[in-house]
Amino acid sequence: MSMHLAQRPKSLPSWITAARGRPLAIAHRGASAYAPDNTLRAFELAADLDADMWEVDIQVSRDGIPVVCHDADLRATAGRSERLDHFTSSELVRMDTRSGEPIPLFAEVVDLAKSRGAALYLDVKDLAAAEATFAILDECKFEKAIFGTTDPDFCRQLKSQNCPYPVSILIGLGKDAFELADISGADIIHPCWERASDRPDRLLDADFFDQASARGLPIVTWHEERPDVARTLCEMPVLGICSDTPELLKPYRKVFPDAPLVVCHRGANAIAPENTLVAANAAFAAGYDFVELDVRKTADDTLAVIHDRTVGRTTNGSGAVADLATSELLKLDAGSWHSRHFSGTRIPQLADMIDCAKSWSRQLYIELKDANPNAVVALVAASDFMDNCFFWSFDKDNLRMIRDHHPDAKLMARLEDYASLEECLQDLRPNIVEFNTSNACANDFARVRSVGGRVMVAYMGNNPGSMKNMLSLQPDMVNINDTIGWRKIVSSQ
Numbered sequence: 062m063s064m065h066l067a068q069r070p071k072s073l074p075s076w077i078t079a080a081r082g083r084p085l086a087i088a089h090r091g092a093s094a095y096a097p098d099n100t101l102r103a104f105e106l107a108a109d110l111d112a113d114m115w116e117v118d119i120q121v122s123r124d125g126i127p128v129v130c131h132d133a134d135l136r137a138t139a140g141r142s143e144r145l146d147h148f149t150s151s152e153l154v155r156m157d158t159r160s161g162e163p164i165p166l167f168a169e170v171v172d173l174a175k176s177r178g179a180a181l182y183l184d185v186k187d188l189a190a191a192e193a194t195f196a197i198l199d200e201c202k203f204e205k206a207i208f209g210t211t212d213p214d215f216c217r218q219l220k221s222q223n224c225p226y227p228v229s230i231l232i233g234l235g236k237d238a239f240e241l242a243d244i245s246g247a248d249i250i251h252p253c254w255e256r257a258s259d260r261p262d263r264l265l266d267a268d269f270f271d272q273a274s275a276r277g278l279p280i281v282t283w284h285e286e287r288p289d290v291a292r293t294l295c296e297m298p299v300l301g302i303c304s305d306t307p308e309l310l311k312p313y314r315k316v317f318p319d320a321p322l323v324v325c326h327r328g329a330n331a332i333a334p335e336n337t338l339v340a341a342n343a344a345f346a347a348g349y350d351f352v353e354l355d356v357r358k359t360a361d362d363t364l365a366v367i368h369d370r371t372v373g374r375t376t377n378g379s380g381a382v383a384d385l386a387t388s389e390l391l392k393l394d395a396g397s398w399h400s401r402h403f404s405g406t407r408i409p410q411l412a413d414m415i416d417c418a419k420s421w422s423r424q425l426y427i428e429l430k431d432a433n434p435n436a437v438v439a440l441v442a443a444s445d446f447m448d449n450c451f452f453w454s455f456d457k458d459n460l461r462m463i464r465d466h467h468p469d470a471k472l473m474a475r476l477e478d479y480a481s482l483e484e485c486l487q488d489l490r491p492n493i494v495e496f497n498t499s500n501a502c503a504n505d506f507a508r509v510r511s512v513g514g515r516v517m518v519a520y521m522g523n524n525p526g527s528m529k530n531m532l533s534l535q536p537d538m539v540n541i542n543d544t545i546g547w548r549k550i551v552s553s554q
Contacts, residue, residue, distance in 0.1 A: 073227055073248065073279065076180065076205050077300065084294065085301035086310035087182055088112035089284035090131065094305040095332045095343065096402055097160035099129045104170060106332055108177035109545045110347070111552075112307035114207075115174065116182040116284075119167055119190050126150035127167035127193040133186070138164065161401045167194060171201050180205035182229075182281075182301075188218060195225075207281075209251060216245035229281060239272050247278070249300065255283040262293045270298060285309075288346070288421065312348025313548060320551050321532070324351040324426050324540040326521065327368065331545055334399035335375065336366050338409050338417055345421035349544060352418065353426040356411050356437055357382045364411040364432055364440060365390055374398070376408065383431060411437070415444045426473070426540070429454040434462045438470055447471075451493055460489055473517070476500055482508060493538065495519050498527050501534055525550060 072078075091103025092110050099118055107115050118131040123146055130153075135141040139158045148156070153164045174181055183206055185191045191208070198206060209229040210216050219228050230247035232238045234257055242250050250273065254261040261283065273280055279300035285291050291309050294302050302310050313323065328340025329347060341352045355368040365382060372378045372385070376393040387410070396406025409417075411427070418425050427450055429437055434454070441447055451471035454460055457478070463470050474491035476482060482505050485494060494509045495517045496502075506516045517538035518531050528550045531539055541547050 084299050085113040086307045087114040087116055087301045087303040088307040089116050089303040089305050091115055092307055097162045099131055100162040101165050102162050104173055107307055108179055110308040111311050114180040114182050116303055117170055119183060119185045119194055120145050121190045121193055122150040122153055123147060124149045125193055127190060128153050129165045129167055129170055168197050171197055171203050182207050182209060184209050213241055213245035216247050220246045242278055249279050249281055251281040253283045262290050306346050308347035314348040317551050321536050322350040322538040324353050324538060325349050325544050326353050326542045328352050329544055334396045334403050334406055336368055337395055337406050338413060339406060341414055341417050345423045351424045351426050354414055355428045355430045357431045359387050360384055361386045363387045366409045366411055366414055411440060415446050425450040427452050429459050434459045438463055438467045464489055486512060493517050
C-alpha cells in the first residue's frame with residue numbers, strides 16, 4: 062500500500078479528543094431510517110439531522126474506483142446476482158437500483174462530508190479498497206476519518222502500513238473484545254452487540270470500561286435505535302454511538318433545555334411522510350415536544366389522521382376520507398408519494414398516534430378537520446392523555462363544544478381569527494394563544510401570560526431570518542414546518 066499522508070500520530074487526533082464529554086452521533090450508513098442506506102440522500106439527511114460522523118461502506122469497482130455499497134454483490138442494491146467488482150464505476154453509478162437512488166462514488170461522499178463538516182467512519186473491505194480510499198482522502202486533504210474492520214488480520218495490515226487514521230476493530234457477539242483488540246492492535250473497539258438482548262447496554266459494565274481504560278481504548282457502539290438503550294449509552298463514557306436515526310443521539314430538548322417548546326407540523330414531514338407514525342417517531346426521536354396532526358372521521362366513524370378531505374395527494378388511493386371505511390384506508394400506501402423508501406406506510410388512527418406519543422412521554426396538538434369533537438375528546442380521555450394534548454379547529458363551534466362539555470380540555474386559539482386579543486381571550490378562555498410572524502409582539506405575549514396562558518408563534522416557511530426573529534421574541538412554543546431549519550437557528554444563538 063502506498064501511503065502519501067502523514068504517519069499515524071501516537072495519540073488520537075485532536076478532532077476526536079475535542080469531542081470527549083459527549084458521544085459522537087454516527088449515522089449508520091447515513092440516516093438510513095429515512096433514506097436508502099449508503100446513498101447521498103442518506104448522508105445529506107444525516108447532516109441535516111446534525112450527525113457528527115457518517116458510517117460508510119466501501120467496495121472497489123472493476124476499474125479500481127471506490128464506490129459506496131455495503132455488499133460485495135448487487136442483489137440487495139440492484140436485484141442483480143453479479144458481484145459489484147464485475148462492473149466499472151461508470152456502469153455502477155448509472156445502474157438502476159431498487160431504491161431509485163444511484164450508487165455513489167466515494168469521492169462524492171468525501172466532497173459532501175467536507176461541505177457539511179462531517180467526519181467519516183469507513184468500513185473498507187480489503188487492502189485494495191483501502192489503498193483506493195487513501196488516495197482519495199489524500200487528494201481531498203480529508204483528515205476526519207476512522208477506519209473500521211471486522212478482520213483482526215486486516216486491522217494489523219493497516220497498522221503495519223502506518224495507516225494515518227485511527228483503526229477500529231468491530232467485535233461480534235460471543236467474541237472477547239479485549240483479546241481481539243490485543244491481537245489486532247486496534248486503536249478503537251466497536252462492539253456490534255445490538256442483537257445481544259433488549260438491553261445490550263448492560264453488557265458495558267464497569268469492568269468493561271475499566272479494561273478499556275487500562276488499554277487506552279475508546280469505545281464505539283453498535284447501531285442503536287431503541288430510545289431507552291440510546292439514552293443510557295449517551296450517558297456512558299463512549300466515543301461514539303451508531304444509529305440509523307442519529308437525531309436520537311442529540312435530542313433538541315437535551316441539547317437546548319431552555320429553548321422554546323417545538324410543535325412539529327404534521328410530524329417531521331421534511332424527512333418522512335406527513336401525518337404518519339414514522340414522521341411522529343422521527344419528531345420525537347429528535348427531541349421535539351409536540352406533534353401536530355389532523356383528524357377526520359371515516360365512513361365507519363373511526364378517527365383517521367390525515368390532512369386533506371380526500372386521500373389522493375398523500376396516498377395511492379382516491380376518494381373522500383369520510384366515504385372510506387377504516388379497512389379501506391389501511392390498504393392505502395401513504396408513504397410512496399414522499400419517497401420510495403417509505404413504500405407501504407399506512408394512514409394511522411388517532412389512537413395509534415396517542416400510543417406513539419405516550420411511548421416517548423411526549424405530547425400532541427390535535428386539529429379537528431372533520432370529526433365529532435366529543436368523540437375525539439372521549440378517545441383522548443379514555444387513553445388517559447388529556448393532560449398531554451391540546452385541541453384546535455377552524456370551526457369555532459367545535460372548540461366551544463369542547464369547552465362546554467370538557468372544561469379540563471386544553472384549547473388553542475389564533476389571534477388572527479379575532480378582532481382583538483381581548484376578544485380572543487374571552488371567547489374560549491384558551492390555554493394557548495397562537496400568533497404568527499406578522500402579529501407577534503411582546504406586549505400581547507405579556508397579556509396572555511398574565512391570565513395563565515402560553516404563547517405560541519406559528520411559521521410554516523423556511524426563511525432563517527423569520528425564524529431568528531421568532532426566537533428573539535422568546536415565545537413559550539413554536540409551531541413550525543421546518544424543524545431542521547429551526548434547530549440550526551437555535552444552535553447558532
